[in-house]
Amino acid sequence: MWLQDCFLKWWLHGPRYGWSKFRRCLFERGFLNVELPKVETLDDIIEKLHKVEWKKDWIPELFDCVSYPQRVWKRRKDDCDGFAVLAAALLKQLKTPSNPIMVTAMVNSINNCHSVCVFETDEGFKYFSNWELNPNTFNSYEEIVKDFVGTKYRLICWDEVDPDTLKQ
Numbered sequence: 001m002w003l004q005d006c007f008l009k010w011w012l013h014g015p016r017y018g019w020s021k022f023r024r025c026l027f028e029r030g031f032l033n034v035e036l037p038k039v040e041t042l043d044d045i046i047e048k049l050h051k052v053e054w055k056k057d058w059i060p061e062l063f064d065c066v067s068y069p070q071r072v073w074k075r076r077k078d079d080c081d082g083f084a085v086l087a088a089a090l091l092k093q094l095k096t097p098s099n100p101i102m103v104t105a106m107v108n109s110i111n112n113c114h115s116v117c118v119f120e121t122d123e124g125f126k127y128f129s130n131w132e133l134n135p136n137t138f139n140s141y142e143e144i145v146k147d148f149v150g151t152k153y154r155l156i157c158w159d160e161v162d163p164d165t166l167k168q
Contacts, residue, residue, distance in 0.1 A: 001108065008106040008113070009157045011064070017166040020066040034070035036089055042133060045090045049131035052086065053077040066102070066115075066166060080115045080130055087117035087128040088163035096121075102163045103127070105145050107153035117163070118144055 037048050055077040064081075069089035072082040081102065088100035098119035106113045117128040124137040127144050138144045145158045161168050 004110065005156050012104060012106050012157055012159055016064060017161060021166055023065050024068055028068050028071050031068050031071040031074055034074045036069060036073055039090045039093050045087060046133055048090060049083060049087060051076060052083065054130055055079060083130045084115045084117040085163040091119050100163060101160045103141055103144060103158060103160045105149050105158040106156045107149055108156060109153050112153055114148060116148055
């Protein structure tokens with residue numbers, strides 16, 4: 001278990017985003033001209049996210065890759081980080097500034113690590129987990145991580161990144 005914890009910490013705080021940037025540059029630049037759907041409300045975003053199918057990253061993503069939101073929308077399938085970057089891109093269209101970010105948690109069951117899109121509201125933070133908008137309001141990213149990780153898994157580490165630049 002110690003080795004897996006070390007690997008997940010290293011991956012999340014090290015090469016994950018560099019690999020994703022490299023892969024975006026090498027394989028996904030052609031998707032940047034894909035127009036994202038227009039949205040005006042959170043309900044519009046939920047509707048659009050429901051048109052995307054959850055699919056685990058596999059080859060050629062090599063386990064974990066954060067794609068451009070345009071690729072996610074064009075292919076209509078991705079895993080949780082794809083949903084997070086697409087939700088963030090759609091949130092940026094709303095009139096109210098929400099400063100969306102992607103929060104990722106690594107847990108002791110490697111298959112259950114998860115990314116969500118967190119955004120600001122007048123009341124506090126909310127988040128999209130895949131196509132679902134959590135109805136609760138939170139005071140911090142840490143509260144959100146505890147909420148979506150729950151008690152079933154042991155949290156190893158977490159981070160937050162800008163979904164456009166992938167800067168931590």
